[in-house]
Amino acid sequence: EVQLLESGGGLVQPGGSLRLSCAASQFTFSSYAMSWVRQTPGKGLEWVSAISSGGDRTYYADSVRGRFTMSRDNSRDTLYLQMNSLRAEDTAMYYCARHTSGRPHDYWGQGTLVTVSS
């Protein structure tokens, strides 16, 4: 069974930084594009960023472009999201999700909570 395990969330002050990780297992990580998706408490889902299987192409939502950087280490089967200049509105549960061709987000992790507050 595909497994995705996020970590790195926590409480951070506005303007601070945080790096999220997503450890993948039970599938060939290097063959799949990946995404980060977030969900504000009690609200809906927002796609944040995506990365190609090889890591050479990245895509971002306007709300995070220039502040967040997505990357991956295929030798470690791990996905990352470096979040800088954090704002209160970045407070959310952050999920990593796998893409299969024609089936984005076919598997999701359990999420890691990021809280931006002073």
Next chain:
Amino acid sequence: DIQMTQSPSSLSASVGDTVTITCRASQGISNHLVWFQQQPGKAPKSLIYAPSSLQSGVPSRFSGSGSGTAFTLTISSLQPEDFATYYCQHFNNYPWTFGQGTRVEVK
């Protein structure tokens, strides 16, 4: 950006009912649409993609249809475990966007 609009925002139904949720895209997205189910406190789960193919393990009472700008998710013979929130999402081009969700509640 493409806007995804779901209707209704919530609905009340009973076990055994058939429910239909509509998702509309602000511009044509061909068949580049997926549906997710989310139970409270859990991660979303992929249900249907492209937009009528069932994800592995999803019961056949779930079905999807549509193309272009209008899509539907139908749940036939609603079961207790189907009371949840449902989201559509397009993947026609970046940025991918989700609908606001439809909460299916017990009548």
